[in-house]
Amino acid sequence: xxxxxxxxxxxxxxxxxxxxxxxxxxxxxxxxxxxxxxxxxxxxxxxxxxxxxxxxxxxxxxxxxxxxxxxxxxxxxxxxxxxxxxxxxx
Numbered sequence: 001x002x003x004x005x006x007x008x009x010x011x012x013x014x015x016x017x018x019x020x021x022x023x024x025x026x027x028x029x030x031x032x033x034x035x036x037x038x039x040x041x042x043x044x045x046x047x048x049x050x051x052x053x054x055x056x057x058x059x060x061x062x063x064x065x066x067x068x069x070x071x072x073x074x075x076x077x078x079x080x081x082x083x084x085x086x087x088x089x090x
Contacts, residue, residue: 001083004031005072008065013058020061020082022073033073034081060087 006024018035035057046054064071064087074084 001074002077003072003074004033005070006031007068008061008071011058011061011065018054018058020073022071025070032080033075057082057085060085063087 004022004024006022006027009021009023009030012019013035017037020033020035021030022033023030036054060071063069069088071088072086073082074086075082
């Protein structure tokens with residue numbers, strides 16, 4: 001799976017969706033990633049494990065934003081939907 005590593009530029013969380021902007025090192029533009037979006041992608045009442053993962057992602061992104069720590073986002077080819085987030089470099 002592809003990975004994108006960079007600085008968190010913003011985190012936007014609302015009731016039925018969440019997004020983040022990441023700027024890869026040396027890049028001149030931001031890349032937008034979807035954490036979750038509407039009931040068409042995530043069920044209205046997702047299982048507890050999904051909510052816990054989403055909450056962890058938001059915490060990692062906020063920590064990266066506040067402390068200027070890079071994050072690594074894992075996603076599918078040609079997709080902006082997040083599969084996993086890791087704080088810091090490997």
